[in-house]
Structure formats: structure tokens, C-alpha cells
Amino acid sequence: MRSIRVVVPNRPGLLAEVTEVLAARNVDIETIVVETHDAGAVVRMEVQDDHAALGVLTSAGYHAVSDDVLLARIEDRPGSLAQLSRRFADANLNIRALHHVQRDGTFALVAVSTDDNVRARQLLGDNAV
Numbered sequence: 001m002r003s004i005r006v007v008v009p010n011r012p013g014l015l016a017e018v019t020e021v022l023a024a025r026n027v028d029i030e031t032i033v034v035e036t037h038d039a040g041a042v043v044r045m046e047v048q049d050d051h052a053a054l055g056v057l058t059s060a061g062y063h064a065v066s067d068d069v070l071l072a073r074i075e076d077r078p079g080s081l082a083q084l085s086r087r088f089a090d091a092n093l094n095i096r097a098l099h100h101v102q103r104d105g106t107f108a109l110v111a112v113s114t115d116d117n118v119r120a121r122q123l124l125g126d127n128a129v
Contacts, residue, residue, distance in 0.1 A: 001030070002050035003069040003097060003113055006062050010041040018043055018062065025056045031101050031111070044097065046111060067096065069111045070120055071129035076108040088114060091123055 006018060015034055022029060032045040047053045050066040057064040074080040081098075088095055094115040101109040109129060114120040121128050 001046050001048070001069050001071060001111065003067045003111065004045050004047060004050055004053055004057070004064055005067070005097075006043040006045075006057060006064045008041050008043065008062060010036045010039055014041055015043070018057070021056055021060045021062075022047075022053060025052060027053045027056060031099075033099060044099070046101070067113045068117050069097070069113045070117055070124065071101065072110045072112055072124050073127045073129050074108050074110055076103050076105055080108070081110070084110065084112075087123060088112075088120065091119065093120055093123070 008014060008018075019029070019032075027047060027049060030046045030048065032043065035042050035044070045053075046069065054064055054066055072084060074084055085095065085098075096113040096115065098110060098112045101111050103109075112120065
């Protein structure tokens with residue numbers, strides 16, 4: 001799966017603009033998170049066709065970058081995310097981005113991007129989705 005980040009000035013209507021640009025080109029958004037920081041905003045999303053999404057966003061004047069993400073299946077309980085983070089830290093893997101994608105009370109799916117996704121996938125073993 002690919003993660004796309006769009007870094008833009010924060011303003012009313014921002015999310016509507018970004019999602020309308022993608023919808024006009026039939027780009028399907030699987031997950032999306034918007035965070036604002038003072039006058040700026042970061043729109044982070046997972047899409048199946050990142051090349052189409054990047055092209056559409058860049059053509060519309062947005063600064064967008066993509067990154068590979070892994071889906072990790074962890075127990076849905078307190079401390080699971082800490083254990084996952086510790087495993088990566090102990091393996092000297094830097095987490096670039098991480099967020100919960102889905103929770104069902106038993107397991108959670110976490111999208112994670114590291115500085116070495118090949119090693120991260122090996123470390124996750126059967127927990128990589």
C-alpha cells in the first residue's frame with residue numbers, strides 16, 4: 001500500500017478541495033487523516049494507485065509525496081503499539097509514520113512506514129498483512 005502526504009497552508013475548505021480533486025479523477029481513498037499545525041496542514045492518505053493520486057495532486061498545484069507503508073496486525077489491547085515500536089527501535093528501524101487503520105476489539109491494523117520496510121516486514125513476520 002502507498003501513503004501520500006500533502007503539505008499545505010491550513011484554510012477553510014482545504015479538505016473539500018483535496019478530496020474533490022481526487023474524486024474528479026476516480027482516485028479511491030482508503031484512509032485519510034488531516035492534521036493542522038498553526039498555519040499549516042498535513043493531509044495523509046492511503047490509496048491503491050499512488051501514481052494517479054500524485055499526478056492529480058501535483059497537477060492541481062499541491063506538494064505531495066508518497067511512501068510505501070506496511071500493514072501490521074497487532075493485538076487490540078493497551079501496550080501493543082508500545083511493543084511494536086520497541087521492536088522496531090531495538091532493531092534500529094526508524095518509524096517515519098504510523099497510524100491505526102482499523103480496530104475490531106481483538107486485533108488492530110496499523111499502517112507503518114520505516115526507513116527500511118524490507119527489514120520491517122521481516123521483523124513483523126506473520127503479523128505483516
